[in-house]
Amino acid sequence: MILHLVALAITIRGKQIRTLASFFILLYPWGRENELEIVFDSKTGNVRRFIESLKLPEEVPVVMIEPGLHILNPFVLVTYTTGFGNAPATTLEFLKSNHVNLKAVAASGNKIWGNNFARSADIISDMYGVPILMKFEMSGMPDDVETFKERVQNIRYETHRTK
Numbered sequence: 344m345i346l347h348l349v350a351l352a353i354t355i356r357g358k359q360i361r362t363l364a365s366f367f368i369l370l371y372p373w374g375r376e377n378e379l380e381i382v383f384d385s386k387t388g389n390v391r392r393f394i395e396s397l398k399l400p401e402e403v404p405v406v407m408i409e410p411g412l413h414i415l416n417p418f419v420l421v422t423y424t425t426g427f428g429n430a431p432a433t434t435l436e437f438l439k440s441n442h443v444n445l446k447a448v449a450a451s452g453n454k455i456w457g458n459n460f461a462r463s464a465d466i467i468s469d470m471y472g473v474p475i476l477m478k479f480e481m482s483g484m485p486d487d488v489e490t491f492k493e494r495v496q497n498i499r500y501e502t503h504r505t506k
């Protein structure tokens with residue numbers, strides 16, 4: 344809504360700016376405001392494969408973390424665990440400027456790491472006070488896919504209810 348108003352304000356300020364505003368309006372994802380997004384980080388491809396196996400409908404925005412990414416909508420984060428139970432630096436850097444919209448975190452890991460299994464989820468949950476959606480091994484099993492979808496749907500419902 345704020346962005347709608349800003350666009351409108353810019354539009355009525357002058358001809359030159361109006362051209363810019365029209366461009367902005369064309370790019371702006373109308374109707375996607377407050378749409379719950381899925382944001383993920385992946386180094387060796389497991390999380391990316393997990394995201395692909397969700398077979399999400401096209402209208403669900405799915406974005407991979409890259410430097411400078413800025414997410415305006417609420418989002419669920421899916422990341423992996425690295426080092427000795429650490430969250431990836433790329434994920435932490437992204438969260439520095441995007442954590443206000445973070446609704447929940449899921450993490451991939453490997454149970455051979457014992458107590459450090461998928462511990463990046465605990466770290467991020469503690470840092471930003473958001474729930475852990477789930478932990479899964481590598482690129483997940485079919486059950487993990489179903490669990491993830493169900494829980495994301497609950498978060499989506501909560502997000503819309505409290506909007």
Ligand SMILES: Cc1cc2nc3c(=O)[nH]c(=O)nc-3n(C[C@H](O)[C@H](O)[C@H](O)COP(=O)(O)O)c2cc1C
Binds near residue numbers: 384425451453456482
């Ligand atoms: C160097 C290294 C360190 C890792 N440390 C952990 C760990 O502490 N805990 C854990 O659960 N998994 C750990 N893993 C496993 C990865 O989190 C797991 O393979 C994950 O699926 C990788 O996701 P990605 O393929 O999307 O990058 C580690 C993997 C590597 C290569």
